[in-house]
Amino acid sequence: MSQMQNVERQLREMILGLEIGPGERLTERWIESRFGASRTPVRAALLRLETEGLIGRDGRGWTVAPINLAELGQIAVYREAVEVAAVRLTAALEDRSGIDVIAAMLDSCDAETPREEWHRVGMDFHxxxxxxxxxxxxxxAVRDAMTRLSRARWLEVRDEKALGRAWAEHHAILAAVRSGDAEEAARLLSDHIAGSRDRLVASLHDDRRGLRARGFAVVAA
Amino acid sequence: MSQMQNVERQLREMILGLEIGPGERLTERWIESRFGASRTPVRAALLRLETEGLIGRDGRGWTVAPINLAELGQIAVYREAVEVAAVRLTAALEDRSGIDVIAAMLDSCDAETPREEWHRVGMDFHxxxxxxxxxxxxxxAVRDAMTRLSRARWLEVRDEKALGRAWAEHHAILAAVRSGDAEEAARLLSDHIAGSRDRLVASLHDDRRGLRARGFAVVAA
DNA sequence: GATACCATTTTGGTATACCAAATTGGTATC
DNA sequence: GATACCAATTTGGTATACCAAAATGGTATC
Incomplete structure (x- = not known):
């Protein structure tokens, strides 16, 4: 595990965990002192995070990617395309053991599970x-899309009922895959993604003042 | 245009143009002397090319990505998902002017057009x-997929008849988009991609000995 | 030929100096 | 307050030195 990989991983975690907020300036020298690394691995880490869309350029400097509401809609279209293609392939497989593993992962979440874990499992499902x-x-593509959505999903206000509904949808998708019904799995997954996007965009839009009050860059276009 | 961007662009061109062949070793010091740049921008350029899938790691060193026949199949599935999603959106648009520009681009290719131009326009269509x-x-996603397919498409043996057929398919797709028939456009595009993949894989598989004789790394998995 | 050993060379990871470009903050003027 | 100017500071692009890890090639042995 090189220094570069270490810096990249830690920065990613800080960005996704909102310790470094959307829109914040990032300087190489700050990162160096923060992680006790020299510029070379820091710069390499920044380049990699840039290709993941977690950071971008502001003039010459670096900034953490803002929460972009328009982008959420585009990602939803993209994820639907690639996730549905993937689930069709998966539904055609004879080996169902991987589905059991995913179902067990879903079932590992209960009332005692911390929110972070629900958040992670919800994304790992996809x-x-x-x-x-x-x-x-x-x-x-799916991993990339979920990474880009991670912060927004975390900021989304979700109650127990919403989580329960999402989990029920997850299970329904798995059941369709397990029975080899690619069309049904695709339809359920499409609906799940569309519903998820609508709730996400609405939640963030409703809460954009509150988010901005926390210093987060939330942009509509 | 920084040094890094220059090195990245030139390396990409050399790789896609097969001046540096699939499977070849790449060393930072060679690139430095080749382009008269120092290691820092060279390393940054290498990192970026790595995320584009044009180069990868061989142990600690760098190599140009091989021609991977199995990967071609996977990319075809991926491109179908994203290209079909895109064409559905495009077919729903009211503004058709962009379609005319693409049609004109296709029509710019004639018997006098060099092969390189046919190759470029064929990819730019998508x-x-x-x-x-x-x-x-x-x-x-589409741009990324076409970049990854670029070398293989160049190496594919294609005659005038094949090109003519591909161009007719391009025009048919455009016509469906122009008439707002998203389903027809999606179907035609899917068929076009599947046909294209089958011919590509068959051509490269048939010619793999010849390609290896040229020093190109061609792998099946 | 195959294998082991070892000295030498190569190569990528890292640290740091240098410098131009950009930013910031203070001051003056209206 | 708004605007202009400018010195000081900050910041990222680049160059290069250092070093550990890996690779290479020669030699010895079976």
Whole structure:
């Protein structure tokens, strides 16, 4: 594990965990002193985070990517395309063992589970489902999309009922995959993604003043 | 245009143009002397090319990505997902002017057009069609897929008849988009991509000995 | 030929100096 | 307050030195 990878991982965690907020300036010298690394691995880490869309350029300097409401809609279209393609492949597979693993992962979440874990499992459901497709490009696309959505999903106000509904939808998708019904799985997944996007955009839009009050950059376009 | 961007652009061109062949070793010091740059911008350029899938790691060193026949199949599935999603969005648009630009681009190719231009326009057709969708993620996915396919498509043995057929398919897709028939456009595009993949894989598989004789790394998995 | 050993060379990770470009903050003027 | 000017500071692009890890090639042995 090189220094570069360490810095990249830690920065990613700080950004996704909102310790460094959307829109914040990032300077190489700050990162160096923060992580006790020299400029070379820091710069390499920044380059990699840039390609993940977590940071971008502001003039010459670096900033953390803002929460972009318009982008959420575009990502939803993108994820629907790649996730549905993946779930069709997965539903055609004979080996169902991977589905059981995912179901167990979903079931590991209960009333005692911390919110962070619910958040992670909710995203991993999609990533792991795509992994079962065996298509590396679809997997990477889904993982990329979930990373880009991670902060927004975390900021979304969700109650127990919403979580319960999402989990029920997850299970329904798994059931369709398990029974080899690719059309049904695709339809359920499409609906799930669309519903998820609508609730997400509405929640963040309603709460944008509150988010901005916390210093987060929230942009509409 | 920084040194890093210059090195990245030139390296990409050399790789896509097969001046540096699939599987070849790349060392930072060679690149430095080749382009008269120092290590820092060279390393940054390498990192970026790595995320584009054009180069990868061989142990600690760098190599140009091989021609991977299995990957071609996976990319085809991926491109179908994202290109079809994009063409559906585009077919729903009221503004058809972008379609005319693409049609004109296709028509710019004739018997006098050098092969390089046919190659570029053939790929740009897909990229520009995706651009019309207005979805940045779909556009980037299509561009990424075409970049990864570029070398293989160049190496594919194609005669005038094959090119003519591909161009007719391009025009048919455009016509469906122009008439707002998203289903027809999606179907035609899917068929086009599947046909294209089958011919590509078959051509490269048939010619793999010849390619290896040229020093190109061609792998099946 | 195959294998082991070892000295030498190569290579990528890192640290740091230098410098131009950009930013910031203070001051003056209206 | 708004605007202009400018010195000081900050910041990222680049160059280069250092070093550990990896690779290479020669030699010895079976």
């Amino acid at each position: 990533i792991e489902l795509a992994r079962l497709s065996g298509n590396e490009f679809l997997l990477r | 990229i520009e069609l995706a651009r019309l969708s207005g979805n940045e993620f779909l556009l980037r």
